[in-house]
Amino acid sequence: MNTLRVVCDQLAPRIADVEHNRALSAKAIRGAAALGAQVLVLPELMQSGYAFNDREEALAVSEELDGPTLTRWKTLASELGIIVVAGFCERLAAGQVANSAALIEPGGRLTVYRKAHLWDREKLIFTPGTEPPPVVETAAGRIAVMICYDLELPEWVRLAALSGADLLCVPVNWPDGPRPAGERPAEIVRVQANAAVNRMFIAACDRHGEERGVNWIGGSVIVDADGYPLAGAVSHQNEQRLVADLPLTQARDKFISEHNHVHQDRRPQLY
Amino acid sequence: MNTLRVVCDQLAPRIADVEHNRALSAKAIRGAAALGAQVLVLPELMQSGYAFNDREEALAVSEELDGPTLTRWKTLASELGIIVVAGFCERLAAGQVANSAALIEPGGRLTVYRKAHLWDREKLIFTPGTEPPPVVETAAGRIAVMICYDLELPEWVRLAALSGADLLCVPVNWPDGPRPAGERPAEIVRVQANAAVNRMFIAACDRHGEERGVNWIGGSVIVDADGYPLAGAVSHQNEQRLVADLPLTQARDKFISEHNHVHQDRRPQLY
Helix, strand or coil, X not given: CCCEEEEEEECCCXXXXXXXXHHHHHHHHHHHHHCCCCEEECCCCCCCCCCCCCHHHHHHHCEXXXXXXXXXXXHHHHHHXXXXXXXXXXXXXXXCEEEEEEEECCCCCEEEEECCCCCCCHHHHCCCCCCCCCEEEECCEEEEXXXXXXXXXXXXXXXXXXXXXXXXXXXXXXXXXXXXXXXXXXXXXXXXHHHHHHCCEEEEECCCCCECCECECCCCEEECCCCCEEEECCCCCCCEEEEEEECHHHHHCCEEECCEECCCCCCHXXX | XXXXXXXXXXXXXXXXXXXXXHHHHHHXXXXXXXXXXCEEECCCCCCCCCCCCCHXXXXXXXXXXXXXXXXXXXXXXXXXXXXXXXXXXXXCCCCCEXXXXXXXXXXXXXXXXXXXXXXXXXXXXXXXXXXXXXXXXXXXXXXXXXXXXXXXXXXXXXXXXXXXXXXXXXECCCECCCCCCCCCCHHHHHHHHHHHHHCCEEEEECCCCCECCECECCXXXXXXXXXXXXXXXXXXXXXXXXEEEECHHHHHCCXXXXXXXXXXXXXXXXX
């Protein structure tokens, strides 16, 4: 297992403009492949935009797994030999929709994750997932997927890590808010801590571009297995492309001292 | 419940010099009380020092719960009307010792916590605790206690938070180590994340003073319920006293958006 090049492309999807978003994401996939990336992470709800007024509006732009956007992503992933992780608004049965993320491998395999912990008004729109974050054995290493607010539940991140993830890819849309001057956004701090306590790499791809009054941190970040940033980790409210080369094998060594192993030190009978 | 003044006094205990350490801690208790603090947090193993060669050496300086150091702390806490949280080497039955922390209230009540997750060579010396972090209903609010490496197990911090802690007091001895230039130590980052995902205040008191070749981060920190530092949060390898006034009622409001509650959003049936 060699070094893995991961790219996060912090783009600005437009609400309910799926054709624009499809073109934007296709350009990003080509750009990441041209940089030699094996993995590209795009924002949450890349395909649809975020700030839906209601479920009906989300349903109208939702796609099934053979819809035009996922089909385009699959074609490009295979053509360019790159793994794509990106968010989309998934059409479920009976008029329901999920805030989902696709992990698409060059061979055509599609793994879908449905956000299990919904943020704020998402609860009025999306049906929450009931399955744990998938951990996919890819040619590039073991890659897990979850979405945005899921990261605030350390139990959820732990599940992915205990299932063997080397790299956790996380499409996010982090709404901006107040914080003390000079402080790194708490969203990024939580990514760092999640990585460190599991000795696992994490790549979180945020978005930019005001949408119906919502602004975003623009805090995309790639952190190493010690929890320190390799790229990003500032609030940059514009387009940015993060690139990092990850020595993934480090995530297979969970020892942090001669006698401490971050997972074997757990005492689940006490929790 | 009014604002609570908490002090962390980052001292330099001396290995196996219990009289020195007792005098040092007594002075710190008087100093914190003079500042109007309701709670003082002192380092891990304040009473004994940290870098024991073996269990026999630890046993020789260990104390039972009515030993001279805890008796002194109790007397001062009652005399000065202050809550004291501090680490000590506890003598158990049958020649065993624990890395413990005492929470002493002015009325004389003593609550003892035994470190459940041991760091490195501590595993060769101490018997790990088997009880969850206590959450004590004090006159100043609900205060929980754990010790150092326990903080790297988010499950453990969650237990204290779910039991209603407003403030988690954590005696620590954080060994120093390499980190990227300009980065806040990962130990502090984890404190921030633990506070934020639980909306709970945390006061971690580190030590300074090289001991048998071990140096310390000197990273004492007091963070608010959003996970941002109110005091400390840098590596300061010398004595320092942090003071912060905590609006503890904020920890009783677990809502972080109209629809999100950091504890009710958990889905334990999935974990």
